Amino acid sequence: MSGAAALSASAAVDAERCAPSDDGADGLTVLHERGQRQVFCGLAGIVWLHRKIQDAFFLVVGSRTCAHLLQSAAGVMIFAEPRFATAILGDRDLAGMADCNDELDRVVGELLARRPDVGTLFLVGSCPSEVIKLDLDTAAERLSRQHQGRVRILAYSGSGIETTFTQGEDTCLTALVPQMPASDELALLVVGTLPDIVEDQFRRLFAAIGIAPVYFLPARRAAELPPVGAGTKILAAQPFVGETVAALGKRGAELVSAPYPFGIEGTRAWLGAAAAAFGIGEDKVDAACAAPMARAARGLARYREQLDGKRISFLPDSQLEIPLGRFLARECGMELVELGVPYLDRRMMTAELDLLPAPRRLSEGQDLEAQLDRLRADRPDLTVCGLGLANPLEAEGLTTKWSIELVFSPVHGFDQAPDLAELFARPLNRRARLAF
């Protein structure tokens, strides 16, 4: 194993095939699919997590492929002492001929000696480390004892064996939950990574409404973990943090059911649900939201003109498909053709499903070839998909949008609602220009 900076690849994972079936549970007809799927793996989450958590270092225990994925996804940062790297498992490690734990201890020791600024070190599991059953949880405990008081060391899985790339954030945040201090005070905990600029906007809105104290997970510094307990009201900012919410629930916290803060309507309802959990009336929320809502409506109007009546399909990739579909249908007038989600977490989607205009088709999981056949028959105006599928589909004359861009960009909240709509209008405008 050797310490090395990290590059990129998408993961195509073959799972057991089975025939699609319809399910009428909770009145929703869902097409369930299992087969070949094409998604990035959970290592992609390191790109936004390392930017957000400024005292954290992410050490992937993986292969050269993992290193390539990270370096490509995160840009060329090898000259800027990035806060991520890959400890590469060599042939001898994979063949069980070397003691990976000894090697890992050495790599971590060297890393921490070189980087005294690191407050929290995440050991990130990958497909290779999981295939050889390298127990990173135990390694994290052992290394924590060795480096007692100097640095917190935690482990989580970022492997492509998980369903989709956003689960990397969920497993990372879940690893932080046992470390959070206990407190039963009434407090709001916003869960899911938000860019600092968006977090600051929400802090101002919560203060104007009268909600306090408010904490964010992840915090800007992992060393400043928010408290959790029976008084904690969880407000999810991202739909893919279900495991984190479950872990927080075991510590006494309660999930506030709300749509996600995408678009004007979603943001208003999200803030309203938080206010209701604190016993604050709608009048306070209306007063705090009036000006930013009016500003967002003015900005959104021109994109609604461009998107109105256009047909859109989502291939399953990020878990953002349902809230974004709801925003595009209700606020931008788009028609939902197929809405594909990697997995349908009804607990995290209750309020969204109540608002979602019925798409022509709602599918869960993926059987890639079958889905592409449906897409070619549907020929929507816009297809939201992973990076690996975008170019081939463009070559077939379909207009595409990379779904991963929607996770990297600031898209939550009132002020970002026009920017969010613009992300969908841009590829349509580009295609229209190319047609002339």
Ligand code: SF4
């Ligand atoms: Fe590929 Fe797995 Fe490494 Fe991701 S974790 S880059 S899917 S080998």
